[in-house]
Amino acid sequence: MLVQQILKSKATTGVLTVASTAKVSEAAKVLAENRIGSVVVSDDDGTTAAGILSERDIVRELANVGSVCMEQPVSAYMTSKLVTCSIEATAQQILGMMTEGRFRHMPVVEENGTMIGLVTLGDVVKAQLSELSMEKQALEGMIMGH
Numbered sequence: 001m002l003v004q005q006i007l008k009s010k011a012t013t014g015v016l017t018v019a020s021t022a023k024v025s026e027a028a029k030v031l032a033e034n035r036i037g038s039v040v041v042s043d044d045d046g047t048t049a050a051g052i053l054s055e056r057d058i059v060r061e062l063a064n065v066g067s068v069c070m071e072q073p074v075s076a077y078m079t080s081k082l083v084t085c086s087i088e089a090t091a092q093q094i095l096g097m098m099t100e101g102r103f104r105h106m107p108v109v110e111e112n113g114t115m116i117g118l119v120t121l122g123d124v125v126k127a128q129l130s131e132l133s134m135e136k137q138a139l140e141g142m143i144m145g146h
Contacts, residue, residue, distance in 0.1 A: 003094060003108055004087035006127045007117045015107070015118045017042040020050055020075035024061070027053050027074050038105040040118060041078045049107045049115045051078035084109045087116065091124050091131075098124070 017040045018027045030039050038054035040046070057077050061069040069077065084107045085094050094106055098121050108117040 001091045001127045001131050002087065003085055003089045003091070003117075003119055006091065006119055006123050007087065007108060009127065009130075010117075010123060015040050015046055015115060017046045017049075018053070018074055019043055020073060020078065022074050023070065024053075024058060024072055024074055024077060025070040028058055028070065031055055031058075037120070040107060040115070041074055042115070046115060048113050049082055049084070049109070051075070051080040052082060052105060052107070053078045054103075054105065079103075082107060085119070086110070091127050094119065095121075095124050095128070 016030060016034060016036065018030055020041050020043050027039055031037070038052050040049050041051040041053055042048060043050055051074075053074050057079070058069070061077050083097055083101055083103070085097070087108060087110075098104060098106060104121040106119050107115050108119060109115050
């Protein structure tokens with residue numbers, strides 16, 4: 001299964017973003033209101049990804065420096081060395097990258113750097129399970145002579 005197919009199967013389109021100058025508290029509010037685990041940081045209204053900020057990033061800084069981090073800009077704590085993929089990447093490829101890099105969210109970008117979506121580990125697992133289910137049904141059909 002390709003990332004392109006995963007993006008098409010997602011219920012929502014577009015990527016929620018915050019500016020790098022936004023306060024961490026503002027980003028935390030976006031995460032909570034949308035019940036998501038990370039938010040893409042973009043300074044051009046979502047055209048390109050400058051970084052990503054996750055719940056884990058915020059919790060880590062709360063433990064290290066306390067609540068003062070909530071008033072700092074997102075840029076202070078975001079991951080700026082993003083691992084991205086294209087729509088031609090396979091689910092297996094991005095699953096491997098996510099597992100090896102120990103992250104759960106990956107921006108999908110075009111060759112020119114334009115961000116077109118975001119895939120999560122959950123999206124990939126759901127796609128893999130769906131594909132396995134279809135293969136199982138096809139094999140059962142062949143065995144039963146259908």
